[in-house]
Amino acid sequence: MQLRPHQQDALDAMLAYDKGQIVIPTGGGKTPVMFHDLIVNCQYIDNGMTTVVVAPRILLAEQLCSEFLEHIDTTNTHILHVHSGETHHFSTTNPSKINLFVNTARTAGENVIIFTTYHSLHRLQQADVEVNTIYFDEAHNSVQRNFFPATEHFSAVADRCYFFTATRRTSATISKPGMNDSEVYGDVIYRVPAPKLVNEGYILPPVIKAKKFEVLKANEISADRDCNNIIETLQENSTSKVLVCVKSAKQLINLMTQTDFATQLNDMGYSYLYITSKTGAVIDGQKVNREVFFDTLNAWGKDSSKKFVCLHRSILSEGINVSELETVVFLRNMDVIEMTQTIGRVLRKGSDCKTFGLCVVPIYSQVGISTEKRLQNVVDTVFGRGEMLDSVVKR
Numbered sequence: 001m002q003l004r005p006h007q008q009d010a011l012d013a014m015l016a017y018d019k020g021q022i023v024i025p026t027g028g029g030k031t032p033v034m035f036h037d038l039i040v041n042c043q044y045i046d047n048g049m050t051t052v053v054v055a056p057r058i059l060l061a062e063q064l065c066s067e068f069l070e071h072i073d074t075t076n077t078h079i080l081h082v083h084s085g086e087t088h089h090f091s092t093t094n095p096s097k098i099n100l101f102v103n104t105a106r107t108a109g110e111n112v113i114i115f116t117t118y119h120s121l122h123r124l125q126q127a128d129v130e131v132n133t134i135y136f137d138e139a140h141n142s143v144q145r146n147f148f149p150a151t152e153h154f155s156a157v158a159d160r161c162y163f164f165t166a167t168r169r170t171s172a173t174i175s176k177p178g179m180n181d182s183e184v185y186g187d188v189i190y191r192v193p194a195p196k197l198v199n200e201g202y203i204l205p206p207v208i209k210a211k212k213f214e215v216l217k218a219n220e221i222s223a224d225r226d227c228n229n230i231i232e233t234l235q236e237n238s239t240s241k242v243l244v245c246v247k248s249a250k251q252l253i254n255l256m257t258q259t260d261f262a263t264q265l266n267d268m269g270y271s272y273l274y275i276t277s278k279t280g281a282v283i284d285g286q287k288v289n290r291e292v293f294f295d296t297l298n299a300w301g302k303d304s305s306k307k308f309v310c311l312h313r314s315i316l317s318e319g320i321n322v323s324e325l326e327t328v329v330f331l332r333n334m335d336v337i338e339m340t341q342t343i344g345r346v347l348r349k350g351s352d353c354k355t356f357g358l359c360v361v362p363i364y365s366q367v368g369i370s371t372e373k374r375l376q377n378v379v380d381t382v383f384g385r386g387e388m389l390d391s392v393v394k395r
Contacts, residue, residue, distance in 0.1 A: 006192040013190035020189030026344020027203040048106035052134040056141040058085035061115045082116035098127035121150040131158040139163035167337040171393040193386030203347045223254040227261040229362040239327040244311040247332030249278035274311040324350040327358040333371040
């Protein structure tokens with residue numbers, strides 16, 4: 001796989017520094033930088049190497065594993081998953097078993113790649129294994145109180161340590177961790193501005209559309225308003241593949257049970273999917289497991305003739321790749337990190353007819369007004385001026 005110029009620059013920075021932050025906008029291709037770095041370093045270590053890849057969610061850990069294995073020679077490499085999810089690779093969260101797996105491979109002079117989550121990273125710490133290189137994907141998650149001790153540990157003991165993100169989380173108080181702690185996170189060793197990737201044709205520019213409605217009447221059901229918002233967005237923008245960000249599982253359930261939303265979608269030729277921790281994964285009214293859900297979502301994304309609406313609360317905000325999403329509808333406000341990540345879901349290059357990512361904000365309440373303002377600030381800062389927009393913890 002040929003690296004793009006900005007990816008090669010990021011790789012060169014990693015080869016020059018043993019620790020640091022790599023800031024690449026969503027859709028800019030962070031994963032290829034990781035596995036190219038792994039491939040390069042395999043050339044220099046001939047007695048077995050242990051590499052760790054950390055992700056915020058089990059689904060993303062499994063996706064990263066699939067992407068790595070497409071490009072890496074696994075002849076003398078063993079794959080281990082350290083999380084509670086299901087995978088056909090060997091998986092455990094037992095520190096003793098982790099230690100045995102890794103040290104057996106290394107004694108034989110063979111490599112190990114471990115895919116884990118921030119929730120389970122402390123299990124790897126308890127296993128007390130030697131780590132040569134560790135990649136933290138969506139690294140802004142690492143500053144969370146429960147995740148930071150293990151992050152700090154591997155930053156100190158790993159030979160090489162890199163933090164990948166599109167949106168940093170920093171701290172303005174010494175009582176809470178942030179990515180501006182250079183002792184743990186190193187410095188920003190590489191950053192590519194979003195406008196550069198847009199100008200060079202690697203991602204698309206975002207376009208914001210604020211849609212104004214009258215304030216809800218006293219006897220008007222909010223689910224009806226949500227239904228009308230989404231249906232009108234589909235009709236007015238001729239969009240085929242739409243991501244909808246709901247504010248809660250309750251809002252989603254009300255939309256599906258108190259309105260004829262599913263029927264209207266079917267009449268317009270759209271399928272629908274939704275997923276939350278409360279409802280599980282559902283495709284056109286049928287409950288499925290998460291693997292089927294994401295396989296279907298990716299297949300529909302690649303099918304130019306398929307029209308669908310995908311609704312979620314937060315599961316799809318980070319990392320999950322669906323290249324053909326065209327439009328995102330914000331039914332709730334978000335912090336700057338989640339908002340930037342969500343915008344990035346519709347900026348990935350797809351068919352030639354897709355020239356921008358559309359971000360729609362319905363405005364009929366103070367929440368809609370504040371969402372539009374924050375969204376516009378994110379777009380102006382990140383995609384207009386090309387600046388980093390850190391989420392800052394102030395207390």
